[in-house]
Amino acid sequence: MPASPAATKRRSSYPLHVHIAYLFVALITCYALVNTFYQYRSTRQMLLTATESLFGQIGSQTVRTVEGIYSPALTVVDLMAQQHLMYALGLDERLESLAYLAEALQSQPSLSAVYIGYQNGDFFLVRKLTGAPLFGAAQPLPPGTAFLVQSLSEGDGEFLYYRRDLSLIEKRFAPGYHFDPRTRPWYQSAIGKPAHQISDPYLFFTTREVGTTLSRRTANGRSVVGADITLAVLDDVLGKEKMTPNAVLSVVDGKGNVIAASGGQTLMRSAGDHEIRQARLPELKQPVLERLFAPSFERGTASTLDVGGQDWLGYTAPIPLRSGNALFLAVAAPQSELLVDAQRLRMRSLLIATAILAVAALAAYVISRLASRPLKALTEEAQQIRAMRFGKSAPISSFITEIDELAEAMALMKSTIRNFLDIGEAMAAERRFEPLLARILEETTKIAQAKGGVIYLADEAGGLVPAQARLDDVALADPRALPVLNSCSDGIHPAVIAMAGATTLESLLIPALNEWYGAFGSFDKPLTTISIPLKNRQDELVGVVFLLQDEKVLRYGVGHELITLVEALSGTAAVTIETQRLILEQKKLLESFIQLVAGAIDAKSPYTGGHCQRVPELTKMLARAACEAKAGPYAGFALSDDEWEELHIAAWLHDCGKVTTPEYVVDKATKLETICDRIHEVRMRFEVLKRDAEIEMLKAIVAGGDRNALAAQLREELAVLDDEFYFVAECNLGGEFMAPERVERLKAVAARTWQRTLDDRLGISHDELLRKGDAPHVLPATEALLADKPEHRFPRSARDTLPEGHGFKMTVPELLYNRGELHNLAIGRGTLSDEDRYKINEHIVQTIVMLEKLPFPRHLKRVPEIAGGHHEKMDGNGYPKRLTRDEMSDTARMMAIADIFEALTAVDRPYKKGKTLSQSIAIMSKMRDDAHIDPELFALFLQSGVYLAYAKRFLRPEQIDDVDIARALGATA
Incomplete structure (x- = not known):
């Protein structure tokens, strides 16, 4: 059947509050995107402009630096x-100028050496030494x-x-020193000219630094003075001007030789035959620098370059030199690093816009919901009932009477069903038996609007025993004070009689309640007892x-539907009570079995x-102290009921x-x-x-020996044997340390034989017999x-090895037992x-293996870990798993302390006296340290x-002495 137009319209329509929220979100989103885009573009342009200005400043700074190098020189x-x-x-006359030349070198950091070449071929040089090595020197400095004077x-070098302080350290003669300054370019270029001569930058042979030489003819026209200046300061200038981590700066001459670079890399390259040269631009392996010196690149302005798929901002500018030639400064930086502030601002703007958008969307949604709530309230109420959701609803107010009445009816219906579900959930959630009974009685009296109530449980004899009682929202402290209801002689239970309307139960209960609730006032109004049996799945009476209800209230104030609801709950309550009783009985059985095992272990040996x-x-006493701690590392420590049960087991x-x-x-x-x-x-x-x-003595006497001498000899030998046996017996006690001399x-x-x-x-x-082997006898x-005989050695079989898969890390002896007498x-x-x-320590291995085989429920899964960790040590040297402190639970570490303290103070060990408190605490303090x-x-x-x-x-009492707690606490106080 095709859908009607009305149905189609409903399927394609949306609530009013959705449209309002969409509108607000769309407007704010558009504004945020436009604003963020504009801010990013503006910030980007500002940063690029500032970078161009910075490039120009770097060029000017470099020019000033170069001028500052040349002018003083x-x-x-x-x-x-x-x-x-x-x-x-001669040398002596020339040394008279040493102080002047040394002062000139000291006053100009860029000056490396000053020298003079004479018309007759003589040469005099003063070099400032900075600690860097001199290449080509025949001997170490x-x-x-x-200062070095050459x-x-x-002809004598x-x-x-x-x-x-210009005090002479050493003078060395150099007979093989051949050098003619008249053949050097700096001499030849200056001897015939009155003006300064400045060489192009080159690599100094002696210091391996890039620099230039200044020379000039002297006033008498018969010699030439010169000075070497280094351009190493340009490296520092470029390094300081590096504006981003991956920015590159370099100074290059007109021939492509690198004068300075910001990366700190060496500028020396091998030229063969032990010669060196300056690095050329391609050898720096910086593609962006090569692009900056390409003929097509416009110099003097900052431009954008695409190098290796990355955008760079580059800049080149000439640096004029007095020699007439020029150096070139190149600066480049990745745009992604230059624009990091712009990108950060864009991201921050997006985050702020997103936050504003989220708040605005939420506000728009809330406002729109408030506007449309009256239209949706009744629809949502019906949908909740349809979906079996019976939570408490907000009151619905309207000017229409019918809507108010419908809302009230729906609220009452939801409340009734909700009460039914709440008590069912409460009974299912409560895992302790006594609180469960209290909760069932509390919820039942609330639903039935009763003045009070009593829960009786059926015992094994068929009687009813009081388990919980309450009146006027006050629980009776000891319900056992109420009368026990035994079965009637004719087999009819009092519960059935009460339900039939007889007053037998009331005559028993109400006087008793009057007596024990006397502090709250007696029942001055007639009361009626409503009896609701609790039966299990087998229709057996559980309780x-x-x-207890006021008769008038019952007649006029409580609807029949509430009593019906209580009766409907009785089946669930009965099943829950029976289940919890079974669980409680199983726990009691488990508890008894556990104590039976522990008691058997204690009874097995007087030593334990x-x-x-x-x-x-002791473990639980320490755990309770941790739970009660208000300060310190255990201030927030707590154990749930399940964890207490886990620790107990x-x-x-x-x-x-x-x-x-x-044994x-x-x-x-x-x-x-x-065994013996x-x-x-x-x-x-x-x-x-x-x-x-x-x-032997008697035989010797019969053979004619001296009786007295032989008797004396016998007494001496018997005394030795007695002494040796006493020594062996003393060794057997184990009370004295077996020093090497005692072992010998x-x-x-x-070694004696028999x-x-x-x-x-x-x-x-x-x-x-198998252990003895086939040795001849x-x-x-x-x-x-x-002796240590073969039969004393018990081999370790496969079943005596350390179980795998449990993480045990114990050193297993080769033998199962070694009963050798000497051993x-x-x-x-x-x-x-x-x-x-090892056999004794192995008990903890067996403890873990045994406990891990037991199918503990989920809330008891840590029982093997807690029980099996009390022999571990905080430093990881314990057993059986060598766990460290961080690998152990708090409760396992508590049990370790309890186990040690109990063992130290136990008075039922036949092999030792129980130690006093002070002795035990002192030993445990050492164990803590x-x-x-x-x-x-x-x-x-x-x-x-x-x-x-x-x-x-x-x-x-004699074990309880004073303990110096402050001393015992030590570093932990």
Whole structure:
């Protein structure tokens, strides 16, 4: 069926507020674009004009610099032409002018050297040394040389080296020094002319600097004075005038030789045969400079160039020299860098325009919406109901009565449905059982406009037990004070009787409520109980909601639709209550199982008795202190209910891997102890040796030996054996450090031998027989008193290796166990070998593996990380993953402190006394300084008083002594 014209018109039309917003946005956008374009063009032109002016200023500055180089130098040459140096005949007379020449060089930074060439071929030069190397020098300069004098007189060459104060450092003769100044261009050009002669710039051989030579004939006409001036100052001028990072400036002579450049690159190039020359323009590898010196480029004005796809602004200008020739200054800069301010201004203008546009668009939209709201209000209300959106709506006012009535009816309908959804969402969102019951009762009494209410839950015996109660928006502190409703003898529950209209329930509830709510006043008005059963999916009674309502209010003030709504909610409430009870029961089962495992671990060994129960308490005490901190690094620390549950489970299961650790390793009180203490076997060997000694003595007496001497010898040998056994027994205790000399004595004792006459392969297990191997055994056998035998070495099987995929970084010993007698008795400290210690430490590996196999819900996913991190250290040297402080969670670091403190202070360890508070805190302070525990958490542990609160609960009175908190805090205070 074709659409009607009216429908077509509606589909192509737009709301009024959209048209208004479009108009405002379009006008502001056009204005912003035009304004930004105009500002950019104007700013661009201003910057380009300013750049052209800057180029001209650079040219003028360069000309002034060149003039400033030449003018003083020409004055020096003029004065030298009149100086008595022209009459000096020998070196001594010429040195009389040294002070004058040195002062001239010092006063003019650009002067490199001054010299004079005589008609007879003599030559005298004074050079200023600046620290730069001199090329072509046969020998290195003496230290401290400031001036170099080169002299050629009557064919004898000499080099004189002077300090800055013109004191002579060294004089060197140069017999092979051949130089005729009369053949040099500067001499020949000036000898026949009275005016100054200025050479074109060239590269000085001695200093490798670009410069020029000034020369003039002396007043007597028989010699020529000269001066070398450097143009190196032009490099500094160009470098200072560099206006952008990639701008290029260069001074070039008429032949294309580069005199100066802004880039700081060297201007020397090899000319072959160890000769050098000036760099030419193409060798600078700057295409833009080559374009500037092209014949087609107009000089004296700034022009735009396209070089390599980039726009440049270039400028060239001549620099006149007194020699008549000219140098040329070239300046170029990328337009993108010159116009960066213009582009920045354009971007800023666009941003401002965009911000104004956004604000204006929002304002236009809001104003237009306000203008069209009365026309859209009812339509939107209907659309919300159609879309099942029942949020609270703003009041709709109109002069038309029918619209007001319709708006009121729609609002009431939305409110009713919204209440239904709200209580459903509240019941679904609440995860704690008691608050859930309180929320259900609160929402139900609100919907029904009841004065109060009670929730009874069905127990296993079929009775109803009060769970929540409230009156006049006040919750009863202890609902258990209300009467319990038991089943009737005829099988009819009181809930059913109340629903049938009998007064049995009212006679039970109302007096009780009057008693416990007496502080709020008694019920002076008749009350009626509305009983709503809560049934689950199997139609079984889960509980009952009793609503207490004023009879008159119920009769006249509350509509039947509200009671119907409450009854409709009862099914959802029943299912939610049943679900939460099941979850709560499962949590209780899990909690009991966790505590069962922890208790079994504690009961497994007297060495860890109560540890798994005390560590959770201490960990949670420290976590609560962190949550309550008002200042410091944990001022904003908080744990959600899920995180508290996660920490609780992790703390109780932090040592669950100990179920895999053999008791005889955990409980190893002596070095030779396994399932039994093998010191008894060693003692029997000593007893055998003592019996053997006695038998040998008796045999010797029978053979006619001296009874007294043999008896004395026997006593001495028995005393030695007793002493050696006492030493071995002492070593077995592990209480004294096994110094090298003790280990050597142990080896000496082990070297004793005894005679075995019985086969040691009989009556042993198959595994031990395999460990013995195929070594031949002949009886009787002579054996060492103490030995490390093959059967003592337990190989590590594939299932005993470190599990992969968990990030463990522990060093695994080669053997699973090494029960060698010497190996164990020689343990340096304590009673545990490396294999034993690894086996004990491996419990944390098993803890992580076991916990990661459990399918924890999402909010408990960090349980393995928290439980498995309490043996890590802040510096990354802990185990099993060598995590650093930043890689551990706060709660894992809390548990590490709790685990250590509990172990130090525990009084139920049979192998040690529980340490006092001060001793424990001192040890932990050292661990903090060694980056073993978190310093901030340790400071919180002390400052919050958690250590003392724990001590009062779990430590003996004699362990609780004074602790110097300020000293213990140290750097963390």
